[in-house]
Amino acid sequence: MKQTISMLSTAAAFVFATGAATAQISDDTVKIGVMNDQSGLYADITGPGSVLAARMAVEDFGGKVAGKSIEVLFADHQNKPDIGANVVRQWIDTQQVDAIADVPTSSVALAVQEITREKNRMFLMSGPASSDLTGKACSETGIHWTYDTYALANGTGKALVKQGGDSWFFLTADYAFGHALERDTSKFVQEGGGKVLGVVRHPLSTADFSSFLLQAQASKAKIIGLANAGGDTINSIKQASEFGIVAGGQRLAGLLVFINDVHALGLKTAQGLVISESFYWDLNDETRAFSKRFAEKNKGNMVPSMIQAGVYGAVSHYLKAVQAAGTDEAKAVAKKMKELPINDFMTKNGSIREDGRVLRDMHLLQVKKPEESKYKYDYYKVLTTVPGTEAFRPLAQGGCPLVKS
């Protein structure tokens, strides 16, 4: 009996050993699945543009990694976690996809994080915002690339106080996400020495912000923080412009606003709005060169959003790590990704922490006045840049089980 067991365990050890030795590039292709919202409310900031960014990254890498071909697949999760989870499972189980990229909408991203953890695949998150993805839901093979809610709140909250915006009034969407944004941002405002004069909560998907905006105006706060998202943010910015709030000397701070939103609103409406992003196309020669290439391939449509730029960076870094590790086995690749420094057009000497958080600079930007804008998409001026080590949540505070305290 004892002999059988030891024989079996030897056999098992042998199988595992050979398994590890032959685990080079599975099925001779590295497959990257880009999944995001292709038709709904995040289609402009992620969508086909992210797929294009991933393809550009593959192309720039030479189309081959460790001598094997690279394939990019994409899918529309329609912002439904069920569909997202099903697509990813199917990709992994039947098509041997090695890495999932992008995935905006936190509920879908959290679902994908679980599946990639269970099935040992890489998850390159550029789209989702939730800082839980590197907190209590962190994964050894999940890398949160572009931004998160903590960095947005920190960047906008603390940096703006330093810029003199030391009294705040919050316009908060009345549900968990809005509350969290408001709570985080107020904390940073107070830490930076600012004051929160008041808060007004509005229901999700509000059409009429007039009474809320009047309260904000009456508070005389220097900054009105918009702790809401999507259509609510757009509506509140539009109506604030109609009430002449910005013209009256107060400033709006959007916590989740993208360049595409500013484009849609127009500079006349959005002027003076302060936001945080990790990428702006007009920062330096490199970002301009990439954005020009991107816009050309994107039928000349739009400059890349930070999420799309992030997909490019994440996919390139992933391919570099696969090359260096000589395998597409997720844990080995993740380890390599964390060892290698990140250097591309948007990231300078970035690094990945053990909880999967990419440390990168965040820029505090202000939307220009129409007369200041000299050329197409000349939308922002950079107020300040927060270095990656300060912008993101300290490792110990996230509650990630991978971090040994």
Add this chain to the structure above:
Amino acid sequence: MNRFVAFGLLALLLVAPWIGVYPVFIMKALCFGMFAIAFNLLIGYVGLLSFGHAMFFGSASYITGHILKVWGWSAELSIIAGVLAATILGVAAGWIAIRRQGIYFAMITLALSQMVYFFCVQAPFTGGEDGIQSIPRQPLFGIIDLKSDMTLYYFVVAIAVGAFLLVYRIIHSPFGQVLKAIRENEARATSLGYNVDRYKLLAFVLSAALAGLAGSTKVLVMQLASLTDVFWPMSGEVILMTLVGGIGTIFGPVLGAFIVIAMQNYLAGIGEWVLVIQGVVFVIIVLAFRRGIVGELMALWDRRNKPAPTAVQPAE
């Protein structure tokens, strides 16, 4: 003929994962099939158009998800708890809604369902817009491990077949006959001495419980519960499934669910065109198959097998 079809389909279901169909996809489609059957029980046999069935589907999925994840009950107990919650909600919602007919009934159910939605947005245990994630597949009866997709597959098939047989039994029972009578002529059913409200309420509660069963089972399969389950487009989706398959037919809703879920999943790779293609498919089905696919097939079968003399009767 129905029996042959039923056995054929069952055999197909049992072997499907072995002939290369992805089991998680079939499980998901079966869950939505149950949901559509539940909805069809109400629209197809009582003639009540509920526009709020997501509340039963969604709240059952939240309850089951919470129990599986936080309390760690076994799979079957968690599902039963979810179904119970949906049933209780069904009694409350039904009691209010069945007093009105037609568009008013639809609006009341929609309003109630939006209330449930906003409750789920705010309640701490649902996780807001993140939903309940990484819900474990607790073992069945505490012993049978459901972690493997194949084991779970046969469990889900058993539940779905059970639900299907239950609905089949309901609509072919005297109770089902009364429901059909109410659908055809409510005043006449009342005049025959039936307490119409009671029948309607019971049908509503049964439908809610089955929708809850579908939601609870889906949680076990997909391992997540989110706001999508309880939001109003979900109520709309189940209407589409039933319409596509065929209102008032036995197999229709299940087929409709398979078609809609297949489109959502397999067209996902087309990207931005997915909604356009779905829309076109629906328009074609509504124009070309007015009774739904199964309804149209059944009508065709009937026409083929009817003796010739009746052909002089005006159609419809």
